[in-house]
Amino acid sequence: MRIIAYIYTDPLLESAPDSNIWGWEIDRVYQDLGGRQQLKQLFKDCIAEPADYLLIRRLEDLGDSVAEVCDRISEIESLKIQLVATECEIPQQLQLLQLLQQIQYNQRRDRIRQGHARNRLKAAPPPGKVPYGYKRGKDRYILDRSAAPVVKDFFEQFLLYGSLRGAVRYLEKKYGKKISVSTGQRWLTNPVYRGDTAYQNGDVISDTHVSIISREEAAQIDRLLRRNRSLPPRTASATRSLAGLVVCGECNSPTIVTRVTMTRKKQEYLYLRPHKCPLTPKCRAIPYQEVLQQTIEKICEELPLAVAAINSPNIDGIKQKFNQEIANKQGILDQLPEFIASGILDVETAELRAYKLRTEIAEIKDKLAQLPPVNLQMVAQAVSIQQFWLDLSESERRFYFREFLRQVKVRRVDGLQTQLIFIFD
Ligand SMILES: [Zn+2]
Numbered sequence: 273m274r275i276i277a278y279i280y281t282d283p284l285l286e287s288a289p290d291s292n293i294w295g296w297e298i299d300r301v302y303q304d305l306g307g308r309q310q311l312k313q314l315f316k317d318c319i320a321e322p323a324d325y326l327l328i329r330r331l332e333d334l335g336d337s338v339a340e341v342c343d344r345i346s347e348i349e350s351l352k353i354q355l356v357a358t359e360c361e362i363p364q365q366l367q368l369l370q371l372l373q374q375i376q377y378n379q380r381r382d383r384i385r386q387g388h389a390r391n392r393l394k395a396a397p398p399p400g401k402v403p404y405g406y407k408r409g410k411d412r413y414i415l416d417r418s419a420a421p422v423v424k425d426f427f428e429q430f431l432l433y434g435s436l437r438g439a440v441r442y443l444e445k446k447y448g449k450k451i452s453v454s455t456g457q458r459w460l461t462n463p464v465y466r467g468d469t470a471y472q473n474g475d476v477i478s479d480t481h482v483s484i485i486s487r488e489e490a491a492q493i494d495r496l497l498r499r500n501r502s503l504p505p506r507t508a509s510a511t512r513s514l515a516g517l518v519v520c521g522e523c524n525s526p527t528i529v530t531r532v533t534m535t536r537k538k539q540e541y542l543y544l545r546p547h548k549c550p551l552t553p554k555c556r557a558i559p560y561q562e563v564l565q566q567t568i569e570k571i572c573e574e575l576p577l578a579v580a581a582i583n584s585p586n587i588d589g590i591k592q593k594f595n596q597e598i599a600n601k602q603g604i605l606d607q608l609p610e611f612i613a614s615g616i617l618d619v620e621t622a623e624l625r626a627y628k629l630r631t632e633i634a635e636i637k638d639k640l641a642q643l644p645p646v647n648l649q650m651v652a653q654a655v656s657i658q659q660f661w662l663d664l665s666e667s668e669r670r671f672y673f674r675e676f677l678r679q680v681k682v683r684r685v686d687g688l689q690t691q692l693i694f695i696f697d
Pocket residue numbers: 520522523524525546549550551554555
């Protein structure tokens with residue numbers, strides 16, 4: 273008894289299965305990738321050496337149209353080969369029509385998916401609604417001149433104040449553009465505004481169109497989002513620069529900012545109150561201005577040292593390695609047209625290769641963005657001057673504090689003692 277099998281795979285849609293998928297002992301496996309040369313060979317061979325069984329996965333693997341599939345089924349019948357499909361049933365006559373319709377439907381669906389897959393290979397925009405701020409150009413997204421500045425302004429507001437709700441409110445106030453907080457959240461992380469395209473299969477390709485925010489801004493947004501996540505939700509948008517940062521050094525309770533107004537003097541005093549203090553008597557409130565003054569003094573003193581300690585050659589080394597990997601992959605990408613011209617690669621293979629390379633480059637760029645900023649040392653120098661901090665508004669100060677500080681611990685020992693815990697400690 274002679275058993276043969278035929279596997280058809282569309283390389284755009286799936287990778288070829290292992291040829292041992294059948295669970296039968298097979299005399300010969302014929303396998304096609306995208307074309308059907310091996311199927312023709314199979315028929316030729318069967319005339320010379322008849323087979324008893326032909327195993328396939330699905331009926332539609334036999335041809336690109338219903339007519340082709342039917343022709344081949346009858347050809348198989350005329351060769352007296354028993355056809356066995358492992359992933360679908362072979363129908364009785366009555367069901368045949370239904371089945372043919374199903375095949376037609378599957379093939380149409382595959383053609384649509386192939387179209388999408390081809391678009392992905394060419395890094396063309398995915399189907400569906402175009403993200404706000406862009407328009408659909410010939411083969412890529414282009415900026416929508418009236419909407420793009422609105423999106424840019426939204427990002428700038430978020431970067432300055434670190435508050436998503438604040439940035440959403442700002443859009444409505446300034447432009448009358450209403451978006452929900454969850455939409456704002458999606459904008460902040462949407463690859464499209466960073467010049468990248470994300471496809472439904474999860475792949476991201478970088479630099480497919482003009483970005484609205486720079487890589488540096490994107491990395492800063494990611495850091496802010498990570499930081500806000502670890503802060504109590506209400507303090508993330510509170511107006512005071514130290515809100516949510518200070519804990520009581522005695523009992524580790526977080527603090528809230530309270531305001532005390534002296535009615536006669538019309539002057540207000542701010543205090544940090546440890547509101548979850550378990551001790552009796554409770555720890556006393558801490559004068560806000562004094563902590564702020566000490567925090568500024570300490571940050572100027574300690575930040576350059578803290579940064580010097582982390583910006584070891586190690587991070588530079590990692591960056592260099594990533595950049596080298598990107599350069600290598602870019603080098604291969606640049607050579608692909610040559611390979612096509614000289615006939616080493618056909619166009620489809622080259623496109624598939626280019627697609628994979630672009631996805632890999634995007635992944636490395638993403639890793640790079642997660643590393644501390646290159647110019648951290650320079651930034652640390654620039655902000656380690658008291659006047660810099662004193663000149664800022666409270667909300668600007670809060671933004672910069674969050675870039676560097678995880679926590680401020682305050683103890684009462686001969687007055688106040690402030691200890692800074694840096695993000696990178
Ligand atoms: Zn306490």
